[in-house]
Amino acid sequence: MRLTCPYCGERDAQEFVTRGAAVGPRPDPAAPDALRQFHDYVHLRANPAGISVEYWYHAAGCRSWLRLTRDTRSHAVLDVQLAAS
Amino acid sequence: MGYSFLTLAAQAWSRRRSWEPVWRDAEPKPEYDVVIVGGGGHGLATAYYLAKEFGVRRIAVLERSWIGSGNAGRNTTIIRSNYGEPGNTAFYELSMRLWEGLEQDLNYNVMVSQRGVLNLYHSDAQRDAYARRGNAMRIHGIDAQLLDEGQVRDLTPFLDFDNARFPIRGGLLQQRGGTARHDAVVWGYARGASQRGVDIVQNCEVLGIRIEGGVVRGVETSRGFIGARKVGLAVAGNSSRLAAMAGLTLPIETCILQAMVTEGVKPLIPGVITFGAGHFYVSQSDKGGLVFGGDIDAYNSYAQRGNLPVIQEVCEAGMALMPMLGRLRVLRAWAGNVDMSMDGSPFIDRTALPGLYFNGGWCYGGFKATPASGMCFAHLLARDTPHPDAAALRLDRFASGSVIDENGLGAQPNLH
Numbered sequence: 001m002r003l004t005c006p007y008c009g010e011r012d013a014q015e016f017v018t019r020g021a022a023v024g025p026r027p028d029p030a031a032p033d034a035l036r037q038f039h040d041y042v043h044l045r046a047n048p049a050g051i052s053v054e055y056w057y058h059a060a061g062c063r064s065w066l067r068l069t070r071d072t073r074s075h076a077v078l079d080v081q082l083a084a085s
Numbered sequence: 086m087g088y089s090f091l092t093l094a095a096q097a098w099s100r101r102r103s104w105e106p107v108w109r110d111a112e113p114k115p116e117y118d119v120v121i122v123g124g125g126g127h128g129l130a131t132a133y134y135l136a137k138e139f140g141v142r143r144i145a146v147l148e149r150s151w152i153g154s155g156n157a158g159r160n161t162t163i164i165r166s167n168y169g170e171p172g173n174t175a176f177y178e179l180s181m182r183l184w185e186g187l188e189q190d191l192n193y194n195v196m197v198s199q200r201g202v203l204n205l206y207h208s209d210a211q212r213d214a215y216a217r218r219g220n221a222m223r224i225h226g227i228d229a230q231l232l233d234e235g236q237v238r239d240l241t242p243f244l245d246f247d248n249a250r251f252p253i254r255g256g257l258l259q260q261r262g263g264t265a266r267h268d269a270v271v272w273g274y275a276r277g278a279s280q281r282g283v284d285i286v287q288n289c290e291v292l293g294i295r296i297e298g299g300v301v302r303g304v305e306t307s308r309g310f311i312g313a314r315k316v317g318l319a320v321a322g323n324s325s326r327l328a329a330m331a332g333l334t335l336p337i338e339t340c341i342l343q344a345m346v347t348e349g350v351k352p353l354i355p356g357v358i359t360f361g362a363g364h365f366y367v368s369q370s371d372k373g374g375l376v377f378g379g380d381i382d383a384y385n386s387y388a389q390r391g392n393l394p395v396i397q398e399v400c401e402a403g404m405a406l407m408p409m410l411g412r413l414r415v416l417r418a419w420a421g422n423v424d425m426s427m428d429g430s431p432f433i434d435r436t437a438l439p440g441l442y443f444n445g446g447w448c449y450g451g452f453k454a455t456p457a458s459g460m461c462f463a464h465l466l467a468r469d470t471p472h473p474d475a476a477a478l479r480l481d482r483f484a485s486g487s488v489i490d491e492n493g494l495g496a497q498p499n500l501h
Contacts, residue, residue: 001392014394018384018499020338036484042496043336043427043483047325049387072339073387 001075006082007062015060021045022053022067022083049073055083087192107193107272108279113286116312117145119466120304121319122291122327124148125157126267127444127451128319129274129285130459131466133191136281138460139467144283145313147306149290153271156322159421160452161344161376163357163368165202165262166227169218172477172489173430174225179474180457181227181261187456193273195265196371201356202262203232203240205406207251211361215257222259230258240355245408251362263356264368270455294331294441301331301440317442317466319458322422323387324445331438335445336427336483338498340381341420342449343391345399347413349373363402367410375413377403381423381449383499391420423449425498430489433461433471434480442466443480448501 001013027037049072056066065083070076086092086105096104119135121128124146135141148154166181168174183190184197206212212231219229233255238246246253275285286308293305294316303312318327328335350373359366367377379399382391396418403410426432426446431454433444444462447454461475471478482488483496494500 013392020385020497020499039484040334044334045325045336045338046329046334047338047385049323049326049339052385054384072385075386075388 001077003056003066003068003077004080005058005061005064005066006080007064008058011058011061015058016066017057017059019055019057022055051078088194108275108285111145111284111286113145113147113289113306113308113311114284116143116303117284118143118313119145119315119317120311120313121146121317122304123319123321124152124275124285124287125155125319125321126153126270126274126455127321127447127458127462129271129278130455131317131319131444131462132283133274133278133281134460134463135467136278136283139463141467142282144278145311146278146283146285147289147291147304147311148285148287151287152275152285153268156421156423156451157267157271159344159419160267161366161368161378162264162267162370162452163202163262163366164197164265164453165259165357166453167202167204167218167222167229167257167259167262168491169221170430170489170491172487173491174221174227175474176457176461176478177454178225178227179460180454183456183460184265185261187273191273191277193269193276195269195273197265198263198371199261200263201258201260202359203237203256203258203356204359205237205244205253205256205361207254207362209254212254219257228259228261230260232256232258241358243353243409244358244406248405251405264370266371267452274459291327291330294327296331296438299439301438315440315442315466317444317462319444319462321424321445321447321451324424324443328436328443331436331441333436333438336480337424337446338385339387339422340384340425340499341386341388341391342378342381342423343395343399343418343420344376344378345396345415345418346370346374346376348416350375350413358406360402360406363405365399365402365406367403367407374416375410381425381499382420385499387422389420389422391418423447423451425501427483427496427498428488428490429492429494429498429501431458431478432480433458433465433475433478435465435469436480
Protein backbone atom coordinates (compact mmCIF):
# COMPACT_ATOMS: atom_id res chain seq x y z
CA MET A 1 0.00 0.00 0.00
CA ARG A 2 1.22 3.49 -0.84
CA LEU A 3 -0.04 6.75 0.62
CA THR A 4 0.13 10.20 -0.94
CA CYS A 5 1.31 12.61 1.73
CA PRO A 6 0.28 16.23 1.01
CA TYR A 7 3.89 17.35 1.62
CA CYS A 8 6.01 14.40 0.48
CA GLY A 9 3.96 12.91 -2.34
CA GLU A 10 3.43 9.20 -2.89
CA ARG A 11 5.36 7.18 -0.31
CA ASP A 12 5.49 3.60 0.94
CA ALA A 13 2.96 2.85 3.68
CA GLN A 14 5.80 1.57 5.87
CA GLU A 15 6.84 5.19 6.47
CA PHE A 16 3.55 5.85 8.25
CA VAL A 17 2.16 4.87 11.63
CA THR A 18 -1.57 4.37 12.08
CA ARG A 19 -3.24 5.82 15.14
CA GLY A 20 -6.77 4.57 14.51
CA ALA A 21 -10.20 6.02 13.79
CA ALA A 22 -10.46 9.81 13.72
CA VAL A 23 -13.16 10.25 16.33
CA GLY A 24 -14.27 13.60 17.66
CA PRO A 25 -12.66 15.70 20.40
CA ARG A 26 -11.97 14.24 23.83
CA PRO A 27 -15.02 14.31 26.13
CA ASP A 28 -15.43 17.15 28.61
CA PRO A 29 -13.94 15.95 31.92
CA ALA A 30 -16.32 18.24 33.79
CA ALA A 31 -19.44 16.65 32.28
CA PRO A 32 -21.70 14.88 34.80
CA ASP A 33 -21.34 11.56 32.93
CA ALA A 34 -17.65 12.08 32.10
CA LEU A 35 -16.74 8.56 33.31
CA ARG A 36 -19.11 6.89 30.83
CA GLN A 37 -18.10 9.27 28.04
CA PHE A 38 -14.42 8.54 28.57
CA HIS A 39 -15.08 4.79 28.69
CA ASP A 40 -16.79 4.98 25.30
CA TYR A 41 -14.12 7.30 23.90
CA VAL A 42 -11.20 5.12 24.96
CA HIS A 43 -12.62 1.62 24.55
CA LEU A 44 -15.49 1.41 22.05
CA ARG A 45 -14.95 1.37 18.28
CA ALA A 46 -17.29 1.73 15.31
CA ASN A 47 -14.88 -0.58 13.44
CA PRO A 48 -16.54 -0.14 10.02
CA ALA A 49 -16.24 -2.67 7.19
CA GLY A 50 -16.00 -0.08 4.44
CA ILE A 51 -15.16 3.61 4.51
CA SER A 52 -13.05 4.54 7.53
CA VAL A 53 -11.58 7.93 8.45
CA GLU A 54 -8.35 7.57 10.42
CA TYR A 55 -5.39 9.50 11.79
CA TRP A 56 -1.99 8.45 10.43
CA TYR A 57 1.43 9.88 11.26
CA HIS A 58 4.19 10.26 8.67
CA ALA A 59 6.90 9.12 11.07
CA ALA A 60 9.68 8.52 8.52
CA GLY A 61 8.87 11.61 6.48
CA CYS A 62 7.56 15.07 7.24
CA ARG A 63 6.18 14.01 10.66
CA SER A 64 2.77 15.44 9.85
CA TRP A 65 -0.44 14.05 11.25
CA LEU A 66 -2.75 13.07 8.41
CA ARG A 67 -6.45 12.40 8.09
CA LEU A 68 -6.86 9.41 5.82
CA THR A 69 -10.07 8.13 4.22
CA ARG A 70 -9.84 4.54 3.05
CA ASP A 71 -11.84 1.39 2.49
CA THR A 72 -11.08 -1.33 5.05
CA ARG A 73 -12.41 -4.03 2.68
CA SER A 74 -10.15 -3.23 -0.28
CA HIS A 75 -7.26 -1.18 1.24
CA ALA A 76 -8.06 1.55 -1.34
CA VAL A 77 -7.03 5.02 -0.14
CA LEU A 78 -9.66 7.56 -1.12
CA ASP A 79 -8.35 10.78 0.40
CA VAL A 80 -5.39 12.10 2.41
CA GLN A 81 -5.42 15.51 4.10
CA LEU A 82 -3.36 17.20 6.76
CA ALA A 83 -5.11 16.66 10.09
CA ALA A 84 -4.50 20.31 10.94
CA SER A 85 -6.37 21.60 7.88
CA MET B 86 -22.00 -44.18 11.91
CA GLY B 87 -19.42 -44.45 14.67
CA TYR B 88 -15.76 -44.93 13.86
CA SER B 89 -14.00 -47.99 15.27
CA PHE B 90 -11.53 -50.59 14.08
CA LEU B 91 -14.46 -52.80 13.10
CA THR B 92 -16.24 -50.17 10.98
CA LEU B 93 -12.98 -49.26 9.26
CA ALA B 94 -12.28 -52.92 8.50
CA ALA B 95 -15.84 -53.46 7.24
CA GLN B 96 -15.56 -50.41 4.98
CA ALA B 97 -12.26 -51.57 3.62
CA TRP B 98 -13.77 -55.01 2.95
CA SER B 99 -16.72 -53.44 1.08
CA ARG B 100 -14.38 -51.16 -0.89
CA ARG B 101 -15.49 -48.10 1.06
CA ARG B 102 -18.76 -47.85 -0.88
CA SER B 103 -21.07 -47.22 2.05
CA TRP B 104 -19.39 -44.24 3.69
CA GLU B 105 -21.90 -41.46 4.13
CA PRO B 106 -21.46 -37.69 4.61
CA VAL B 107 -20.44 -37.19 8.22
CA TRP B 108 -22.87 -34.35 8.84
CA ARG B 109 -26.21 -33.19 7.45
CA ASP B 110 -26.43 -30.04 5.30
CA ALA B 111 -29.79 -28.80 6.64
CA GLU B 112 -32.51 -26.54 5.27
CA PRO B 113 -33.47 -23.76 7.70
CA LYS B 114 -36.67 -24.22 9.72
CA PRO B 115 -38.86 -21.21 10.58
CA GLU B 116 -37.94 -21.18 14.25
CA TYR B 117 -35.38 -22.47 16.75
CA ASP B 118 -34.73 -22.23 20.47
CA VAL B 119 -31.13 -21.15 19.88
CA VAL B 120 -29.63 -19.77 16.68
CA ILE B 121 -25.84 -19.53 16.57
CA VAL B 122 -24.45 -17.21 13.94
CA GLY B 123 -21.12 -18.41 12.59
CA GLY B 124 -20.24 -21.94 11.48
CA GLY B 125 -16.61 -21.90 12.51
CA GLY B 126 -15.04 -23.99 15.24
CA HIS B 127 -16.50 -21.87 18.05
CA GLY B 128 -20.07 -21.83 16.68
CA LEU B 129 -20.12 -25.55 15.97
CA ALA B 130 -18.53 -26.41 19.33
CA THR B 131 -21.17 -24.27 21.02
CA ALA B 132 -23.96 -26.14 19.22
CA TYR B 133 -22.37 -29.49 20.05
CA TYR B 134 -22.08 -28.79 23.79
CA LEU B 135 -25.54 -27.16 23.90
CA ALA B 136 -27.05 -30.36 22.56
CA LYS B 137 -24.80 -32.81 24.40
CA GLU B 138 -24.15 -31.24 27.80
CA PHE B 139 -27.13 -28.97 28.28
CA GLY B 140 -29.88 -30.93 26.49
CA VAL B 141 -31.07 -28.03 24.36
CA ARG B 142 -33.15 -29.09 21.36
CA ARG B 143 -33.93 -27.09 18.22
CA ILE B 144 -30.54 -25.51 17.56
CA ALA B 145 -29.32 -24.05 14.29
CA VAL B 146 -25.85 -22.91 13.22
CA LEU B 147 -25.98 -20.35 10.40
CA GLU B 148 -22.93 -19.96 8.19
CA ARG B 149 -22.53 -17.32 5.50
CA SER B 150 -20.26 -19.51 3.39
CA TRP B 151 -19.20 -23.11 4.05
CA ILE B 152 -18.37 -24.24 7.56
CA GLY B 153 -14.80 -23.60 8.63
CA SER B 154 -14.19 -21.15 5.77
CA GLY B 155 -13.12 -18.26 8.01
CA ASN B 156 -10.48 -18.23 10.71
CA ALA B 157 -11.09 -21.90 11.57
CA GLY B 158 -9.30 -22.73 8.32
CA ARG B 159 -6.69 -19.95 8.47
CA ASN B 160 -4.98 -20.37 11.85
CA THR B 161 -1.66 -22.00 12.68
CA THR B 162 -3.32 -24.86 14.63
CA ILE B 163 -1.46 -24.30 17.90
CA ILE B 164 -3.00 -25.40 21.19
CA ARG B 165 -1.58 -24.34 24.57
CA SER B 166 -2.63 -23.04 27.97
CA ASN B 167 0.42 -20.99 29.03
CA TYR B 168 -1.40 -17.88 30.21
CA GLY B 169 -0.49 -15.97 33.33
CA GLU B 170 -3.36 -13.60 34.03
CA PRO B 171 -6.26 -14.46 36.35
CA GLY B 172 -9.34 -14.89 34.18
CA ASN B 173 -7.36 -16.44 31.34
CA THR B 174 -5.34 -19.19 33.04
CA ALA B 175 -8.23 -21.40 34.16
CA PHE B 176 -10.19 -20.81 30.95
CA TYR B 177 -7.39 -21.92 28.61
CA GLU B 178 -6.59 -24.88 30.85
CA LEU B 179 -10.24 -25.97 30.57
CA SER B 180 -9.70 -25.85 26.83
CA MET B 181 -6.50 -27.89 27.10
CA ARG B 182 -8.25 -30.58 29.14
CA LEU B 183 -11.09 -30.70 26.60
CA TRP B 184 -8.53 -31.02 23.77
CA GLU B 185 -6.96 -33.98 25.58
CA GLY B 186 -10.25 -35.88 25.56
CA LEU B 187 -11.73 -34.45 22.38
CA GLU B 188 -11.11 -37.36 20.02
CA GLN B 189 -12.74 -39.85 22.37
CA ASP B 190 -15.59 -37.42 23.07
CA LEU B 191 -16.27 -36.73 19.37
CA ASN B 192 -15.31 -40.20 18.09
CA TYR B 193 -13.38 -38.28 15.43
CA ASN B 194 -9.67 -37.93 14.75
CA VAL B 195 -8.81 -34.25 15.20
CA MET B 196 -5.09 -35.12 15.29
CA VAL B 197 -4.31 -33.56 18.66
CA SER B 198 -0.55 -33.83 18.99
CA GLN B 199 0.95 -32.77 22.33
CA ARG B 200 4.41 -32.15 20.94
CA GLY B 201 5.19 -29.23 23.28
CA VAL B 202 5.21 -25.43 23.07
CA LEU B 203 8.55 -23.77 23.80
CA ASN B 204 8.73 -20.01 24.46
CA LEU B 205 12.33 -18.85 24.23
CA TYR B 206 13.86 -16.18 26.43
CA HIS B 207 16.87 -14.05 25.56
CA SER B 208 17.66 -11.98 28.67
CA ASP B 209 17.62 -12.19 32.46
CA ALA B 210 14.51 -10.02 32.66
CA GLN B 211 12.66 -12.21 30.20
CA ARG B 212 13.69 -15.34 32.14
CA ASP B 213 12.24 -13.83 35.31
CA ALA B 214 8.99 -12.97 33.51
CA TYR B 215 8.73 -16.51 32.16
CA ALA B 216 9.54 -17.99 35.57
CA ARG B 217 6.68 -15.95 36.99
CA ARG B 218 4.33 -17.10 34.26
CA GLY B 219 5.41 -20.71 34.68
CA ASN B 220 4.82 -20.48 38.43
CA ALA B 221 1.35 -19.01 37.85
CA MET B 222 0.60 -21.95 35.56
CA ARG B 223 1.88 -24.54 38.04
CA ILE B 224 -0.18 -23.03 40.84
CA HIS B 225 -3.21 -23.73 38.61
CA GLY B 226 -2.07 -27.32 38.06
CA ILE B 227 -0.77 -26.67 34.53
CA ASP B 228 2.53 -28.19 33.43
CA ALA B 229 5.40 -25.74 32.86
CA GLN B 230 9.16 -26.26 32.83
CA LEU B 231 11.75 -23.52 32.84
CA LEU B 232 14.62 -24.77 30.67
CA ASP B 233 18.15 -23.41 30.71
CA GLU B 234 20.23 -22.94 27.57
CA GLY B 235 21.70 -26.45 27.69
CA GLN B 236 18.29 -28.08 27.88
CA VAL B 237 17.05 -26.00 24.94
CA ARG B 238 20.18 -26.93 22.97
CA ASP B 239 19.40 -30.62 23.54
CA LEU B 240 15.82 -30.12 22.36
CA THR B 241 16.37 -27.81 19.37
CA PRO B 242 20.06 -27.76 18.40
CA PHE B 243 19.38 -25.96 15.11
CA LEU B 244 18.50 -22.56 16.63
CA ASP B 245 20.91 -19.61 16.49
CA PHE B 246 21.94 -19.72 20.16
CA ASP B 247 24.88 -17.37 19.82
CA ASN B 248 23.09 -14.67 17.85
CA ALA B 249 24.96 -11.44 18.63
CA ARG B 250 21.81 -9.43 19.36
CA PHE B 251 19.39 -12.06 20.69
CA PRO B 252 21.33 -14.97 22.25
CA ILE B 253 19.02 -17.74 23.42
CA ARG B 254 19.31 -18.21 27.19
CA GLY B 255 16.58 -20.79 27.71
CA GLY B 256 12.84 -21.26 27.42
CA LEU B 257 9.53 -22.01 29.08
CA LEU B 258 8.17 -25.35 27.91
CA GLN B 259 4.59 -26.55 28.12
CA GLN B 260 4.88 -30.17 27.05
CA ARG B 261 1.09 -30.68 26.93
CA GLY B 262 0.74 -27.95 24.30
CA GLY B 263 1.06 -28.72 20.63
CA THR B 264 -1.09 -28.71 17.52
CA ALA B 265 -4.39 -30.09 16.24
CA ARG B 266 -5.82 -30.43 12.74
CA HIS B 267 -7.99 -27.32 12.32
CA ASP B 268 -10.33 -28.60 9.58
CA ALA B 269 -10.90 -31.87 11.42
CA VAL B 270 -11.93 -29.88 14.51
CA VAL B 271 -14.61 -28.15 12.44
CA TRP B 272 -15.78 -31.39 10.84
CA GLY B 273 -15.70 -33.32 14.13
CA TYR B 274 -17.83 -30.78 15.95
CA ALA B 275 -20.18 -30.51 12.94
CA ARG B 276 -20.60 -34.28 12.93
CA GLY B 277 -21.20 -34.44 16.68
CA ALA B 278 -23.71 -31.59 16.55
CA SER B 279 -25.49 -32.95 13.49
CA GLN B 280 -25.84 -36.39 15.12
CA ARG B 281 -27.63 -34.67 18.00
CA GLY B 282 -30.14 -32.94 15.74
CA VAL B 283 -28.45 -29.56 15.23
CA ASP B 284 -29.28 -27.95 11.87
CA ILE B 285 -26.11 -26.71 10.15
CA VAL B 286 -27.27 -24.23 7.50
CA GLN B 287 -24.65 -23.09 4.99
CA ASN B 288 -24.81 -20.23 2.47
CA CYS B 289 -27.07 -18.41 4.91
CA GLU B 290 -25.81 -14.90 5.62
CA VAL B 291 -27.33 -12.96 8.49
CA LEU B 292 -28.45 -9.58 7.17
CA GLY B 293 -30.23 -8.22 10.24
CA ILE B 294 -31.37 -8.97 13.78
CA ARG B 295 -35.10 -8.64 14.40
CA ILE B 296 -35.87 -6.88 17.66
CA GLU B 297 -39.44 -6.46 18.96
CA GLY B 298 -40.25 -4.78 22.25
CA GLY B 299 -36.56 -4.58 23.11
CA VAL B 300 -36.14 -8.35 22.82
CA VAL B 301 -34.45 -10.40 20.09
CA ARG B 302 -36.96 -12.39 18.01
CA GLY B 303 -34.70 -13.86 15.37
CA VAL B 304 -32.46 -13.08 12.44
CA GLU B 305 -33.10 -11.88 8.88
CA THR B 306 -30.98 -13.96 6.55
CA SER B 307 -30.29 -14.37 2.86
CA ARG B 308 -32.59 -17.42 3.12
CA GLY B 309 -35.44 -15.61 4.87
CA PHE B 310 -36.40 -14.86 8.46
CA ILE B 311 -35.45 -17.41 11.09
CA GLY B 312 -37.07 -17.02 14.50
CA ALA B 313 -35.12 -17.66 17.68
CA ARG B 314 -35.58 -17.24 21.42
CA LYS B 315 -31.85 -16.76 21.82
CA VAL B 316 -29.25 -15.66 19.29
CA GLY B 317 -25.55 -16.28 19.91
CA LEU B 318 -22.91 -14.50 17.84
CA ALA B 319 -19.70 -16.46 17.19
CA VAL B 320 -18.39 -14.52 14.21
CA ALA B 321 -14.96 -13.32 15.28
CA GLY B 322 -13.52 -11.04 12.62
CA ASN B 323 -16.97 -9.66 11.82
CA SER B 324 -18.27 -9.18 15.38
CA SER B 325 -18.61 -5.41 15.05
CA ARG B 326 -20.70 -5.74 11.87
CA LEU B 327 -23.14 -8.18 13.47
CA ALA B 328 -23.33 -6.20 16.70
CA ALA B 329 -24.05 -3.03 14.72
CA MET B 330 -27.18 -4.77 13.35
CA ALA B 331 -28.43 -4.81 16.95
CA GLY B 332 -27.30 -1.22 17.58
CA LEU B 333 -24.35 -2.26 19.76
CA THR B 334 -20.80 -0.86 19.68
CA LEU B 335 -18.06 -3.23 20.82
CA PRO B 336 -14.57 -2.75 22.29
CA ILE B 337 -13.13 -4.42 19.19
CA GLU B 338 -11.16 -3.51 16.07
CA THR B 339 -10.74 -5.83 13.10
CA CYS B 340 -7.20 -6.47 11.86
CA ILE B 341 -5.60 -9.06 9.62
CA LEU B 342 -3.22 -11.73 10.81
CA GLN B 343 -1.06 -13.50 8.24
CA ALA B 344 0.44 -16.96 8.26
CA MET B 345 2.78 -18.76 5.91
CA VAL B 346 3.75 -22.31 5.05
CA THR B 347 6.89 -23.64 3.39
CA GLU B 348 7.39 -26.63 1.14
CA GLY B 349 7.27 -29.97 2.94
CA VAL B 350 10.44 -31.40 4.47
CA LYS B 351 11.28 -34.36 6.68
CA PRO B 352 10.60 -34.05 10.43
CA LEU B 353 12.64 -31.08 11.57
CA ILE B 354 10.98 -29.18 14.38
CA PRO B 355 9.97 -31.18 17.46
CA GLY B 356 7.14 -28.91 18.64
CA VAL B 357 6.01 -25.32 18.54
CA ILE B 358 8.79 -22.75 19.01
CA THR B 359 8.25 -19.05 19.68
CA PHE B 360 10.92 -16.35 19.39
CA GLY B 361 11.19 -14.14 22.48
CA ALA B 362 12.94 -11.18 20.88
CA GLY B 363 10.53 -10.64 18.01
CA HIS B 364 7.11 -11.93 17.12
CA PHE B 365 7.58 -15.27 15.38
CA TYR B 366 6.20 -18.73 16.03
CA VAL B 367 6.75 -21.90 14.03
CA SER B 368 5.65 -25.51 13.99
CA GLN B 369 5.75 -28.30 11.45
CA SER B 370 2.59 -29.77 10.00
CA ASP B 371 2.18 -33.51 9.67
CA LYS B 372 2.54 -33.02 5.91
CA GLY B 373 6.01 -31.55 6.55
CA GLY B 374 5.56 -27.84 5.82
CA LEU B 375 6.80 -25.33 8.36
CA VAL B 376 3.82 -23.22 9.42
CA PHE B 377 4.72 -19.85 10.86
CA GLY B 378 3.42 -16.37 11.58
CA GLY B 379 4.06 -13.25 13.58
CA ASP B 380 2.53 -9.85 14.12
CA ILE B 381 -0.80 -8.63 12.81
CA ASP B 382 -0.78 -6.05 10.04
CA ALA B 383 -0.78 -2.70 11.81
CA TYR B 384 -3.93 -1.12 10.44
CA ASN B 385 -7.57 -2.16 10.57
CA SER B 386 -8.79 -4.28 7.70
CA TYR B 387 -11.53 -6.67 6.64
CA ALA B 388 -9.71 -7.62 3.43
CA GLN B 389 -8.62 -11.16 4.44
CA ARG B 390 -5.32 -10.53 2.67
CA GLY B 391 -2.15 -9.07 4.06
CA ASN B 392 0.82 -6.97 3.07
CA LEU B 393 4.31 -7.96 1.94
CA PRO B 394 6.19 -5.78 4.49
CA VAL B 395 4.69 -7.84 7.33
CA ILE B 396 5.65 -11.10 5.60
CA GLN B 397 9.18 -9.73 5.26
CA GLU B 398 9.29 -8.77 8.94
CA VAL B 399 8.06 -12.21 10.02
CA CYS B 400 10.63 -13.93 7.81
CA GLU B 401 13.40 -11.70 9.19
CA ALA B 402 12.45 -12.71 12.73
CA GLY B 403 12.42 -16.34 11.61
CA MET B 404 15.90 -16.00 10.11
CA ALA B 405 17.22 -14.42 13.31
CA LEU B 406 15.96 -17.41 15.28
CA MET B 407 16.50 -20.24 12.84
CA PRO B 408 18.89 -19.42 9.99
CA MET B 409 18.21 -22.70 8.18
CA LEU B 410 14.75 -21.35 7.43
CA GLY B 411 16.38 -19.43 4.58
CA ARG B 412 16.94 -22.69 2.69
CA LEU B 413 13.20 -23.29 2.41
CA ARG B 414 10.75 -21.71 -0.01
CA VAL B 415 7.46 -20.24 1.19
CA LEU B 416 4.63 -21.91 -0.69
CA ARG B 417 1.67 -19.90 0.48
CA ALA B 418 0.77 -16.93 2.64
CA TRP B 419 -2.75 -16.04 3.68
CA ALA B 420 -4.59 -13.83 6.15
CA GLY B 421 -7.66 -13.93 8.36
CA ASN B 422 -9.74 -11.14 9.87
CA VAL B 423 -9.32 -11.16 13.62
CA ASP B 424 -11.26 -9.40 16.38
CA MET B 425 -8.69 -7.38 18.33
CA SER B 426 -10.10 -6.47 21.73
CA MET B 427 -8.89 -3.56 23.85
CA ASP B 428 -6.91 -5.74 26.27
CA GLY B 429 -6.03 -8.70 24.06
CA SER B 430 -8.49 -11.06 25.78
CA PRO B 431 -11.83 -12.43 24.55
CA PHE B 432 -15.49 -12.03 25.53
CA ILE B 433 -18.16 -14.61 26.32
CA ASP B 434 -21.05 -12.59 27.70
CA ARG B 435 -24.64 -11.45 27.46
CA THR B 436 -25.22 -8.17 25.66
CA ALA B 437 -27.38 -5.23 26.70
CA LEU B 438 -30.08 -6.65 24.43
CA PRO B 439 -32.16 -9.49 26.00
CA GLY B 440 -31.82 -12.66 23.94
CA LEU B 441 -28.55 -11.66 22.26
CA TYR B 442 -25.34 -13.35 23.44
CA PHE B 443 -21.83 -12.58 22.35
CA ASN B 444 -18.71 -14.67 21.81
CA GLY B 445 -15.76 -12.88 20.19
CA GLY B 446 -12.68 -10.74 20.64
CA TRP B 447 -10.39 -13.75 20.23
CA CYS B 448 -7.54 -11.64 18.87
CA TYR B 449 -5.08 -14.07 17.29
CA GLY B 450 -5.67 -16.85 19.80
CA GLY B 451 -9.07 -18.28 18.94
CA PHE B 452 -8.17 -21.74 17.72
CA LYS B 453 -6.71 -23.09 20.97
CA ALA B 454 -9.80 -21.83 22.80
CA THR B 455 -12.31 -23.63 20.55
CA PRO B 456 -13.46 -26.38 22.96
CA ALA B 457 -13.64 -24.16 26.05
CA SER B 458 -15.25 -21.36 24.08
CA GLY B 459 -17.96 -23.75 22.90
CA MET B 460 -18.46 -25.21 26.38
CA CYS B 461 -18.64 -21.83 28.13
CA PHE B 462 -20.80 -20.15 25.49
CA ALA B 463 -23.18 -23.13 25.59
CA HIS B 464 -23.31 -22.82 29.39
CA LEU B 465 -24.18 -19.13 29.09
CA LEU B 466 -26.82 -19.70 26.39
CA ALA B 467 -28.46 -22.59 28.24
CA ARG B 468 -28.38 -21.32 31.82
CA ASP B 469 -28.02 -17.54 31.47
CA THR B 470 -25.14 -17.59 33.94
CA PRO B 471 -21.47 -17.55 32.96
CA HIS B 472 -19.40 -20.72 33.20
CA PRO B 473 -17.12 -20.36 36.27
CA ASP B 474 -13.98 -20.55 34.11
CA ALA B 475 -15.21 -17.81 31.75
CA ALA B 476 -16.74 -15.48 34.32
CA ALA B 477 -14.05 -12.85 33.78
CA LEU B 478 -14.55 -12.61 30.01
CA ARG B 479 -17.13 -9.84 30.35
CA LEU B 480 -18.01 -7.07 27.93
CA ASP B 481 -18.15 -4.48 30.72
CA ARG B 482 -14.66 -5.14 32.08
CA PHE B 483 -13.31 -1.84 30.73
CA ALA B 484 -15.94 0.08 32.68
CA SER B 485 -15.25 -1.90 35.85
CA GLY B 486 -11.46 -1.86 35.43
CA SER B 487 -11.15 -5.66 35.52
CA VAL B 488 -9.16 -5.87 32.31
CA ILE B 489 -7.17 -9.00 31.40
CA ASP B 490 -4.20 -7.43 29.66
CA GLU B 491 -1.54 -10.17 29.25
CA ASN B 492 0.88 -7.81 27.54
CA GLY B 493 0.10 -4.65 29.50
CA LEU B 494 -0.36 -2.55 26.39
CA GLY B 495 -3.65 -0.77 27.00
CA ALA B 496 -6.42 0.11 24.56
CA GLN B 497 -4.24 0.02 21.43
CA PRO B 498 -5.35 -3.21 19.78
CA ASN B 499 -2.86 -3.26 16.92
CA LEU B 500 -0.07 -3.60 19.50
CA HIS B 501 -1.53 -6.67 21.26
